Amino acid sequence: xxxxxxxxxxxxxxxxxxxxxxxxxxxxxxxxxxxxxxxxxxxxxxxxxxxxxxxxxxxxxxxxxxxxxxxxxxxxxxxxxxxxxxxxxxxxxxxxxxxxxxxxxxxxxxxxxxxxxxxxxxxxxxxxxxxxxxxxxxxxxxxxxxxxxxxxxxxxxxxxxxx
Amino acid sequence: xxxxxxxxxxxxxxxxxxxxxxxxxxxxxxxxxxxxxxxxxxxxxxxxxxxxxxxxxxxxxxxxxxxxxxxxxxxxxxxxxxxxxxxxxxxxxxxxxxxxxxxxxxxxxxxxxxxxxxxxxxxxxxxxx
Numbered sequence: 052x053x054x055x056x057x058x059x060x061x062x063x064x065x066x067x068x069x070x071x072x073x074x075x076x077x078x079x080x081x082x083x084x085x086x087x088x089x090x091x092x093x094x095x096x097x098x099x100x101x102x103x104x105x106x107x108x109x110x111x112x113x114x115x116x117x118x119x120x121x122x123x124x125x126x127x128x129x130x131x132x133x134x135x136x137x138x139x140x141x142x143x144x145x146x147x148x149x150x151x152x153x154x155x156x157x158x159x160x161x162x163x164x165x166x167x168x169x170x171x172x173x174x175x176x177x178x179x180x181x182x183x184x185x186x187x188x189x190x191x192x193x194x195x196x197x198x199x200x201x202x203x204x205x206x207x208x209x210x211x212x213x214x
Numbered sequence: 215x216x217x218x219x220x221x222x223x224x225x226x227x228x229x230x231x232x233x234x235x236x237x238x239x240x241x242x243x244x245x246x247x248x249x250x251x252x253x254x255x256x257x258x259x260x261x262x263x264x265x266x267x268x269x270x271x272x273x274x275x276x277x278x279x280x281x282x283x284x285x286x287x288x289x290x291x292x293x294x295x296x297x298x299x300x301x302x303x304x305x306x307x308x309x310x311x312x313x314x315x316x317x318x319x320x321x322x323x324x325x326x327x328x329x330x331x332x333x334x335x336x337x338x339x340x341x342x343x
Contacts, residue, residue, distance in 0.1 A: 077285050079311065092285075095278045098308045121270060143304065149275070161304075164311055 078193070080200045081145050081162040083130045084137065086182065087200040089165065089193060090147055094205075097146040098162060101127070101155075113212065115139070118155055120146060127155035128212070134182035147205055154209050168193035168200060176201065184208075217331050221262040222246045223253040223279070224297070225271040229320075233266055233297065236324045242331075250279025257289050264334055266318075266327070269298040269305070277312050284313025293334045297322065 078089045079096055090096060104116040104127055113133035117124050125146070131139040139157035146155050176192040181201070188208040193200040220242050224230045227248070234244040245260060247253040251274040253267070265283070269276035276296055283289045295316035296309050306317045315337065316330050 077281070092281075095275065097275075097277055098304050100302055100304045161307060162311070 078165045078168060078200070078202075079162040080165045080168075080195075080198070081156075081158045082160060083139075083156075083158070084135050086134060087198045089168075089200045089202045090205060091202065094147055095149045096162075098158075099144050099146060099155075101142050101144055111212070115155075115157055118144065120153065120155070123150060123153060125153045125155055126209075127157065128209070129157045131157065133184055133212075152206070154205070165193065165195060165200060168195050171199075184211075217242070217263040217335060219243045219245070219262045219264075220331075221253060221256065221260070221265045222267075223248075223250065223265060223271075223276070224268040225249055226268070229268065229297075233327060236327045239324075240328055240331075250274030250276060250282075253279055254282055257283065257292075261289075262292060264331060265292055265294045266297050266330075267294055269296055269300045269309070277308065280309070280312040280314050293338070295330050295334065297327075 078092055080087050080089045082088070099120065101118050104118055106116040107114060113129055115127040115129040118127045127144060129139045131137050139159065141157070141159050143158050143161070144155040145158045145162060146153055148154065171192040171194055176189055181189070185201070185203050185208060188203040188211070189201055190204050191202045193202065220237055222230050222233045222237070222244055223246070224233070225248050230246045230248070234246060237244045245256065245262065247256050249271050250267070253265070267276045267280060276298065280294045280296070283292060283294055293315040294313065295318060296314050297318045297320060298305070299320040301319040309317050315334055318326050318330055
């Protein structure tokens with residue numbers, strides 16, 4: 052075997068992986084009903100199709116159940132029920148983050164790449180048409196040609212659903 | 215477009231060596247990394263012509279690493295081809311959205327690996343300057 056495998060030390064992995072100036076910030080947007088949501092670029096995201104969701108008895112309606120993602124049992128939320136009282140259909144899930152921090156969100160359509168989203172001023176994004184449950188967690192907001200995309204603090208938002 | 219140097223990224227040493235041996239038999243020069251994080255670190259000082267990358271890896275998975283590579287001006291020209299047992303249509307579509315140029319399902323044949331290189335060469339040739 053001729054190829055070389057470069058061994059890295061722990062210290063190497065603590066170094067910055069790239070120069071931020073070289074990196075274009077691309078976000079992915081997904082919709083809950085007509086509400087466009089994005090997540091920060093540093094969070095791992097993945098879309099999976101799940102055939103079986105394990106329901107949890109006596110849990111809130113917005114907790115769709117739990118799913119097994121490569122051995123990690125993670126909660127799957129139906130935000131359509133929480134925001135609009137309409138049950139999500141379909142078996143597509145957006146997985147945000149990884150390991151024990153991961154959560155799944157039911158989505159009806161595939162996320163899209165937001166290449167040229169412009170950031171809105173924070174003052175512009177307090178809007179009474181937004182679902183109450185997410186209003187206080189909005190961190191920033193982007194807009195493309197015809198759609199506004201809200202980026203909430205998902206960790207704080209999902210933590211609030213626990214209580 | 216000429217492909218000579220290829221980076222193989224897979225946490226499984228048997229897979230890494232298998233792909234490397236297929237490529238070396240085809241007279242390509244191969245480097246290897248065992249995670250997305252290690253691959254990104256290597257790319258700071260090494261520029262391959264093509265990357266074969268697994269998706270399911272500990273720490274940084276292939277989707278995230280591919281997104282980092284294709285979003286970075288210095289590395290965005292390097293085509294990434296996923297080699298994975300994640301073979302659902304959603305995985306392929308999500309892979310394309312992360313910037314991947316191809317998807318090979320495990321288990322694969324030698325020909326599939328070599329064909330992917332030809333396909334990348336053809337795509338690169340057809341792309342406008």
